[in-house]
Amino acid sequence: MSFGQGGASWGPGGGGTPDWAALAEQSAARARRRKLLMIGGGALATVAVGAIVTAAVVTSNGGGTGKADGSASRLPSPAELPAESAVPAPSFSSVAPPPPPDPKEYISxxxxxxxxxxxxxxxxxxxxxxxxxxxxxxxxxxxxxxxxxxxxxxxxxxxxxxxxxxxxxxxxxxxxxxxxxxxxxxxxxxxxxxxxxxxxxxxxxxxxxxxxxxxxxxxxxxxxxxxxxxxxxxxxxxxxxxxxxxxxxxxxxxxxxxxxxxxxxxxxxxxxxxxxxxxxxx
Known part of the structure; x- marks a missing residue:
């Protein structure tokens, strides 16, 4: 026979004495369910925050490179990057200029x-x-x-x-x-x-x-x-x-x-x- 709220169980022997072991088991089960809910809620919150941060990072790095349909653009690979501009380097002749003529040569x-x-x-x-x-x-x-x-x-x-x-x-x-x-x-x-x-x-x-x-x-x-x-x-x-x-x-x-x-x-x-x-x- 069962009496009271919460599914409390009264043990045998009559006299209205509660079954304390059963009550303790029920209380522990409820506590475990609350803990799981709290942990689950925290995980969902973490996932949500992570998604927000990821979106922010993609937005800041993409800076206007998204596609028209809202999807993020793929970053180019190193092989796809343009080569350095082929600006010609200054060149110098390896041939030294001839020395100036010796004045004495012209009066000798x-x-x-x-x-x-x-x-x-x-x-x-x-x-x-x-x-x-x-x-x-x-x-x-x-x-x-x-x-x-x-x-x-x-x-x-x-x-x-x-x-x-x-x-x-x-x-x-x-x-x-x-x-x-x-x-x-x-x-x-x-x-x-x-x-x-x-x-x-x-x-x-x-x-x-x-x-x-x-x-x-x-x-x-x-x-x-x-x-x-x-x-x-x-x-x-x-x-x-x-x-x-x-x-x-x-x-x-x-x-x-x-x-x-x-x-x-x-x-x-x-x-x-x-x-x-x-x-x-x-």
Missing amino acids: SAEKDRAPVTVDGFFPGKRLTMGDRVHLKGASSSSATCSTGTQGALGAVLTDNGCTQLLRATYRKGGVAMTVGVAVFATEARAKKAVDQASGGLASLSGGGVGTFCRGGTVCLRTSNSYGRYAYFTIGGFTSGKRVTTADKDVYAVNKDLTNFTFRQIHQRGRLQASQAAADPG
Whole structure:
């Protein structure tokens, strides 16, 4: 016989005593059912949240790549991705440019040294300024007979080595006058040989405000040198006729200015022709 709610069971023996073991079993069964419902509900909630997160991720990564029917677009595989743009890389020649021409090469032989040779080209203007020192230009001359502008044995030395032209110009500063001469040869070797064999000296050139100097046995300063196919000489001293000694620094200073200037003029001649050759290699 059964009485009461919840299907409580009263055991045998009468007297209305409940069957406590049966009640405990029923209570445990109800508790298990509630737990299963709670677990099931949690799982459903987890599935729902996961679905929402997945949809959000797909939406954010897809960013407008979905199809018109609402289905998600398939991401391309690496093989389907476009190749890198074929932008050409800068290229550099492995061949080094040729070195610039050597100016000395263009003044070492008549074959390459083709610019006109003139006295005004070597000794331009009416004065020569070197730093704060000004040398006034006197007379100048050019001769195809090199011996006419020399003294002693120098004329024969120049002629024997094939001198084709002798250019001279005189400068004065204070009481000092000096003539510088440039002898032109076909090759550098001939110019060097002429300097090595030099004897006697250049003849001083008067005129243009400069009187006769360094003549008649007066002791004067004489120098000789060469660069390329040009040999250059100087002779200088006092316009008063006073003899030059090693203590006369003014004479040596004028000589230094004139020889430096002449060297630069010869070098500049080579530099200009080398530059022209580089600009027009054909």
